[in-house]
Amino acid sequence: MTALAIPVRNPLRRVGAGLGWLATGMIAVGTKELRGRMRGRRAFAVLTFYLVLLSVFAWGIFEFQRNAAAMYATPWGGIGFPSVALSAQIGQSLFSGLLVIETLLVAVLAPAFTSGAISLEREKQTLDLLVATPLSSFALVAGKLISALAYVFLLILASVPLAAIVFLFGGVGPEDLVRGYLLLFAVAIGFGAIGLFVSALVRRTQVATVLTYLTVLALSIGTAVVWFFLYATSGISQVGGVVPGSGNTSAGRPAQQILWLNPFIADLDLICGTSSSGYDVACSIISAVTGKPYFGTTFGGVSGFDAAGGAVAIGVAPCPPNARCAAPAVLADVVGPEPIQQPTVTGLPRDAFWPQSAAAFIATALLLTFLSAQLVAPTRRLVRLPRRRRHAPEAST
Amino acid sequence: MSLAVRTEGLVKRYDGTLAVAGVDLEVAAGEIHGLVGPNGAGKTTTLKMLATLLLPTAGRAEVAGADVVREPDAVRRVIGYMPDSFGVYDDMKVWEYLDFFARCYGLPPARRRQMIGDLLELVDLADKREAPVQALSRGMQQRLCLAHTLVHDPSVLLLDEPASGLDPRARVELRELLRELRALGKTILISSHILPELEELCTSVTIIDRGRVLASGRVADIEARLRAGAVLRTRVLGDEPAIAAAAAFFTADPTVVAVERHDDGWLELAFRGDDAESAALLARAVGSGHSIATYARAASDLEELFLQVTAREAAGDDAGQTPTEGAR
Numbered sequence: 001m002t003a004l005a006i007p008v009r010n011p012l013r014r015v016g017a018g019l020g021w022l023a024t025g026m027i028a029v030g031t032k033e034l035r036g037r038m039r040g041r042r043a044f045a046v047l048t049f050y051l052v053l054l055s056v057f058a059w060g061i062f063e064f065q066r067n068a069a070a071m072y073a074t075p076w077g078g079i080g081f082p083s084v085a086l087s088a089q090i091g092q093s094l095f096s097g098l099l100v101i102e103t104l105l106v107a108v109l110a111p112a113f114t115s116g117a118i119s120l121e122r123e124k125q126t127l128d129l130l131v132a133t134p135l136s137s138f139a140l141v142a143g144k145l146i147s148a149l150a151y152v153f154l155l156i157l158a159s160v161p162l163a164a165i166v167f168l169f170g171g172v173g174p175e176d177l178v179r180g181y182l183l184l185f186a187v188a189i190g191f192g193a194i195g196l197f198v199s200a201l202v203r204r205t206q207v208a209t210v211l212t213y214l215t216v217l218a219l220s221i222g223t224a225v226v227w228f229f230l231y232a233t234s235g236i237s238q239v240g241g242v243v244p245g246s247g248n249t250s251a252g253r254p255a256q257q258i259l260w261l262n263p264f265i266a267d268l269d270l271i272c273g274t275s276s277s278g279y280d281v282a283c284s285i286i287s288a289v290t291g292k293p294y295f296g297t298t299f300g301g302v303s304g305f306d307a308a309g310g311a312v313a314i315g316v317a318p319c320p321p322n323a324r325c326a327a328p329a330v331l332a333d334v335v336g337p338e339p340i341q342q343p344t345v346t347g348l349p350r351d352a353f354w355p356q357s358a359a360a361f362i363a364t365a366l367l368l369t370f371l372s373a374q375l376v377a378p379t380r381r382l383v384r385l386p387r388r389r390r391h392a393p394e395a396s397t
Numbered sequence: 398m399s400l401a402v403r404t405e406g407l408v409k410r411y412d413g414t415l416a417v418a419g420v421d422l423e424v425a426a427g428e429i430h431g432l433v434g435p436n437g438a439g440k441t442t443t444l445k446m447l448a449t450l451l452l453p454t455a456g457r458a459e460v461a462g463a464d465v466v467r468e469p470d471a472v473r474r475v476i477g478y479m480p481d482s483f484g485v486y487d488d489m490k491v492w493e494y495l496d497f498f499a500r501c502y503g504l505p506p507a508r509r510r511q512m513i514g515d516l517l518e519l520v521d522l523a524d525k526r527e528a529p530v531q532a533l534s535r536g537m538q539q540r541l542c543l544a545h546t547l548v549h550d551p552s553v554l555l556l557d558e559p560a561s562g563l564d565p566r567a568r569v570e571l572r573e574l575l576r577e578l579r580a581l582g583k584t585i586l587i588s589s590h591i592l593p594e595l596e597e598l599c600t601s602v603t604i605i606d607r608g609r610v611l612a613s614g615r616v617a618d619i620e621a622r623l624r625a626g627a628v629l630r631t632r633v634l635g636d637e638p639a640i641a642a643a644a645a646f647f648t649a650d651p652t653v654v655a656v657e658r659h660d661d662g663w664l665e666l667a668f669r670g671d672d673a674e675s676a677a678l679l680a681r682a683v684g685s686g687h688s689i690a691t692y693a694r695a696a697s698d699l700e701e702l703f704l705q706v707t708a709r710e711a712a713g714d715d716a717g718q719t720p721t722e723g724a725r
Contacts, residue, residue, distance in 0.1 A: 021503065024500065024503045025500075025501065025503075027500065028497060028500030028501050031497070031500065032486070032489070032493070032497040032500075035488070035489065035493055036486060036487065036488035036489055037488075039488045040488065123484075124484035124485075124486070125480065125482055125483050125484040126483065126484045126485070126486060128445075128448075128450055128478070128480045128483070129478070129480065129483060129498070129542075129545065130501065131449070131450050132448045132449065132450060132473060132476065132478035133473055133498065133501040133502060134470050134473040134474050134501070134502060134503075135501040135502075377450060378451065378452055379449050379450060379451065379452050379466075379469055380469075
């Protein structure tokens with residue numbers, strides 16, 4: 001008998017003992033899972049493959065940008081119009097590319113490590129051994145999730161040195177990278193929990209894996225299709241974001257909540273965050289999704305499409321906190337009949353979308369982990385649903 | 398708390414089929430109790446309910462005084478459960494396997510280390526400590542699984558067909574091991590579809606078929622009834638004294654080993670003899686003035702039951718064992 005079996009009077013101490021017991025169970029499951037996972041070559045093969053893929057991708061972006069720069073290079077030195085290959089822009093492209101490809105890899109790998117978590121235990125007939133122990137179901141599923149995520153986090157963290165290459169080029173700050181990694185962690189937790197839940201729900205691992213990836217696809221692509229369909233039919237004409245004063249605000253806009261579990265939309269917010277002008281596609285989409293105005297208030301009347309077409313004048317202004325400021329060196333062409341009279345802030349306020357998205361991923365993960373614990377065994381449910389009877393109760397004994 | 402396991406009218410219904418139909422089971426502490434019956438008799442379902450893996454549809458079940466439905470965690474702390482078919486984890490060493498389960502019971506590190514050494518010694522796997530679990534032979538895996546049920550020093554062991562798939566030598570070793578465990582004061586509830594396998598090991602047995610208990614008691618008593626030969630069921634007419642007189646008459650008769658009284662004047666006679674002697678007994682009873690309404694050999698006497706059970710088991714084995722073996 002362990003000390004925990006002794007009834008504790010004080011409710012606080014009971015809660016403490018309960019949490020301690022939960023931690024013990026999670027450590028037990030986590031230790032076991034990690035011992036299995038890190039043994040052998042597979043873990044390191046996957047890690048190597050992941051990093052090689054990212055490296056190749058980063059190199060490809062760099063080469064693409066370099067060739068583009070060479071194409072526009074002028075015979076007298078310097079770079080002609082359009083100014084595509086500024087160092088900062090290479091940095092931003094690298095950041096965007098790496099963020100998207102890492103999101104893709106996390107979206108593929110996180111469910112792969114969890115979609116067999118419970119169903120494999122059922123198939124290998126090891127689950128009964130666990131259910132017959134006092135190990136709590138929540139500790140079991142949470143331990144499985146955490147150990148699977150620990151490996152995904154290792155993959156994500158292993159890419160930090162690679163991602164740090166963007167600092168060679170500039171245009172992306174450490175705070176952008178930190179945001180990117182926070183989002184990746186949240187996506188890994190959310191998608192990992194989806195795999196875990198399906199694994200607890202479905203008996204066979206193969207079915208669980210297929211269902212998990214269908215869910216991930218539905219969230220990554222399906223939600224975007226649904227949202228943009230709703231957007232297109234909502235009567236809001238502008239695709240290119242919200243223009244202050246146009247009356248084209250959040251009214252009638254499809255709920256952005258639809259896209260909260262779409263990691264790629266959250267990526268766009270981060271990509272927009274590094275954008276020097278705020279005029280690119282990423283910002284347009286985020287503006288359309290959030291209903292937040294595209295420009296600072298002094299810039300009413302210019303639509304995103306206009307701006308994207310040509311360069312826009314930008315006054316040199318002190319950058320207010322939490323706002324995206326134009327980098328003056330990048331675009332300094334002046335257009336428009338009216339001189340700019342006030343300091344101008346361009347683009348969306350930072351963090352318009354991804355924090356909600358990350359929070360939604362984590363909330364979903366918590367909910368699904370709790371539900372998974374309920375599905376482990378019929379004797380381990382908090383609420384026992386009344387059993388449906390197919391046959392009239394027969395007289396027994 | 399002298400009863401280690403007690404069930405009362407335990408019922409389990411799966412989608413309309415009655416797997417366990419009102420099982421009453423009583424196992425005193427310190428016994429090795431055998432649960433015998435053919436495949437599909439409800440042994441595994443009963444053990445699973447006792448191990449808190451399944452919720453009973455009706456009835457009650459207690460292990461060491463704790464109710465399996467209301468206090469499952471208390472039950473889980475006192476039982477060691479070994480399923481009839483179990484898997485082993487890949488990528489795991491023998492000591493890690495035991496360490497994992499010890500952690501599930503919240504044992505502190507120092508005790509885990511010592512316990513792992515002791516248990517591997519007990520199940521004779523000490524030299525396999527660092528071996529991968531999936532590389533062990535079937536018998537070794539079986540012993541390891543048995544060891545895992547012991548990590549928290551439980552008072553009640555629920556072992557579902559622990560000898561299945563073992564060669565004769567491994568069976569003997571398992572039997573020795575279970576005797577050792579009983580000597581350590583553990584109550585063991587063990588299931589098997591072969592009565593002779595349990596006969597020498599168990600102190601008491603329960604025979605079940607189709608979810609119902611057919612016989613229960615000490616092995617010696619059941620054996621006596623088996624050896625006694627046929628069971629005659631007879632119904633005596635008359636009031637209480639008349640029935641009592643008839644019972645006394647039968648008890649006194651040398652061909653009758655034992656008499657069991659039931660309601661409505663029904664008597665069950667453990668009878669030793671052939672049909673001619675049975676006819677003579679009836680003639681003597683009628684001659685003594687007892688009014689016998691019914692007199693017949695019971696269809697479900699223990700011997701017949703036993704034959705029926707083993708015959709069905711043999712047939713079921715041929716049909717059911719092959720795919721299982723193939724899957725391994």
